[in-house]
Amino acid sequence: MKSILCTSLLILLMPSAYAASLPGDSAEGKRLLNAHCMECHQTDIFTRKDRKVQSLDALKEQLVSCSHAAKVEFSASEMQDLLKYLNDQFYHFQ
């Protein structure tokens, strides 16, 4: 009985443990995205079937080039917030 309880507890806790794997503030990332990034595309570009970004590194690179395209200078921590939001919400890379 105890081991069943432990296992189900572990499964329950897993998503939050996973979500905590990237540093940053997801809510702030969402705010930044809505404020600066919806000019050229909507969030559906992140979930389109043939989406371009296939790894966390590629996502970082895309963020750098898109922030240039958006003409904003994000601080390192703002970049981290954006990365966390995009990964938690849409990409789910490990």
Ligand code: HEC
């Ligand atoms: C000046 C226009 C423009 C702005 C502003 C812009 N983007 Fe983009 N973004 C693009 C284009 C164009 C593509 C598609 C590139 C392609 O398909 O090769 C893209 C693609 C992306 C992708 C990859 C989608 C995929 O296929 O996986 C991500 C992630 C992304 N943008 C994030 C952002 C973020 C975050 C911001 C705000 C900092 C932003 N973009 C602002 C033009 C823009």
